[in-house]
Amino acid sequence: MGLFSAPTPLSGRPVHPLAPLNGVIFNNGPTWRDTRRFSLTTLRDFGMGKQGNEQRIQREAHFLLEALRKTHGQPFDPTFLIGCAPCNVISDILFRQHFDYNDKTCLRLMSMFNENFYLLSTGWIQLYNNFSGYLRYLPGSHRKLMKNISEIKDYALERVKDHRDSLEPSCPRDFTDTLLMEMEKEKYSAEPIYTLDNIAVTVADMFFAGTETTSTTLRYGLLILMKYPEVEEKLHEEIDRVIGPNRIPAIKDRLDMPYLDAVVHEIQRFIDLIPSNLPHEATRDTVFRDYIIPKGTVVIPTLDSVLYDSQEFPEPEKFKPEHFLNENGKFKYSDHFKAFSAGKRVCVGEGLARMELFLFMAAILQHFNLKSLVDPKDIDLSPITIGFAKIPPHYKLCVIPRSQV
Numbered sequence: 001m002g003l004f005s006a007p008t009p010l011s012g013r014p015v016h017p018l019a020p021l022n023g024v025i026f027n028n029g030p031t032w033r034d035t036r037r038f039s040l041t042t043l044r045d046f047g048m049g050k051q052g053n054e055q056r057i058q059r060e061a062h063f064l065l066e067a068l069r070k071t072h073g074q075p076f077d078p079t080f081l082i083g084c085a086p087c088n089v090i091s092d093i094l095f096r097q098h099f100d101y102n103d104k105t106c107l108r109l110m111s112m113f114n115e116n117f118y119l120l121s122t123g124w125i126q127l128y129n130n131f132s133g134y135l136r137y138l139p140g141s142h143r144k145l146m147k148n149i150s151e152i153k154d155y156a157l158e159r160v161k162d163h164r165d166s167l168e169p170s171c172p173r174d175f176t177d178t179l180l181m182e183m184e185k186e187k188y189s190a191e192p193i194y195t196l197d198n199i200a201v202t203v204a205d206m207f208f209a210g211t212e213t214t215s216t217t218l219r220y221g222l223l224i225l226m227k228y229p230e231v232e233e234k235l236h237e238e239i240d241r242v243i244g245p246n247r248i249p250a251i252k253d254r255l256d257m258p259y260l261d262a263v264v265h266e267i268q269r270f271i272d273l274i275p276s277n278l279p280h281e282a283t284r285d286t287v288f289r290d291y292i293i294p295k296g297t298v299v300i301p302t303l304d305s306v307l308y309d310s311q312e313f314p315e316p317e318k319f320k321p322e323h324f325l326n327e328n329g330k331f332k333y334s335d336h337f338k339a340f341s342a343g344k345r346v347c348v349g350e351g352l353a354r355m356e357l358f359l360f361m362a363a364i365l366q367h368f369n370l371k372s373l374v375d376p377k378d379i380d381l382s383p384i385t386i387g388f389a390k391i392p393p394h395y396k397l398c399v400i401p402r403s404q405v
Ligand code: LZ1
Pocket: 025, 208, 209, 210, 212, 213, 278, 347, 349
C-alpha cells in the first residue's frame, strides 16, 4: 500500500531552466510516459538473452583489463580509462558502436559528461537554477554547461541521422533503430511522439546517464577500496575461491559472492551519488501523511534520508560492507537501498548499472591489486563538491597484475 491518496501523484518533473522538453530524464510533457515506457522495453529487450547485457559487459571487461595492463603499474588518473567501459556498454546498446580507449571522440564526450556532472554540483549552478531569468545572459559556468549539452545533443542527432539513412526495418541493429521504427509507424500522425528531436534527446539522456554515474561509482569505489585494504583483501579471497584466475566473472557468481555484492551495495550507499534525487512534482493535489501537497509543488524525495538512516545502517557515515551482510556472512537485503530512486521515475538503467558494477569490479580485482600513492590512512573520501551529485576527489592509483605478486 502506498502512503499517498492516489497512485503515483508525485511522478512529475519540475520544468528546469536547463532542461529539454523531450527525452526521458527531464521530460515533464505529454511525450514522457510513452517515451519512458518504450525506452524501458527496448533496453530490456536488448539486455536479455545471448547477445544481452551480461555478454556485452563481459566483452567490454576484456578491453578494460587490457587498458589497465597497459599502464604497466605506473600511476594514472582512472577517470577516463575506467569511464570507457560503461561508455562502450551503453554505446553498443544505443548505436552498436565501440570506441578504442584513446579515441578522441569518446574522450571528448566523456569529458563533457564529466564536466556537466561536476558543474551541476557547484554552488553557481544552484544559484542559476533559482535565478536563471536574471543570470542567463551573464557569463558563468551555466554557459559551459549549456554549450556541452548542445554539443552532446548534436552528437546524438548525428548518430540518429546516420541510423535513419541506413535503417533496415527488418532487422533493427540497436536502440536508435528501434526508436526510428516507431517514428516511421507514426508517419501520418498529427501529434507524433518520436520526432527526430525526441529521439536525439532520449538517446543523449541514455548516453550520458549510462556513462557518468556508473563511471563515477567505479572510480569512487576504487578509492574506497584503497583506503580499506582489508576489504580489498577479502574481495580477492572471495574472487579466487569462487571464480579463480581464468574465466571472466558472470552474473551467476553473484549468488556465491555475498561479500562483493555487499561491497558494491555499500559503495553505492556510502557515496550517496545523487543525494537529493532528481526533483519530482505533484501532478495533482496530494495527501501525504497529514499534509496537503498542492498540484505543481516541487517535491524532493531525498535519497540520503534512506541511505544514511541510522536505524537501518548503524554508523551510516562509516564505510562498512557489514551493512549488507547478516551474522552468517550472507547478503542482507535492505529496503532502504534506494540509490536508484523508486516509483514511476525510478532509474531506467538500474538493472544495467548493477550488472556493470558487479562484473567490472569483479574483473578488475580478479586481475589486479590496487596501489595507492599515499598512505591509505591519509586518503580523504569526502566529495570535492556536493550539489546534484557528490563528486569524488581527483586521485591517481597504480594497478599491479596479481600474477606478478
Ligand atoms: C541520471 C544520471 C545522470 C544524470 C541525471 C540522471 N540517471 C544517471 N542516471
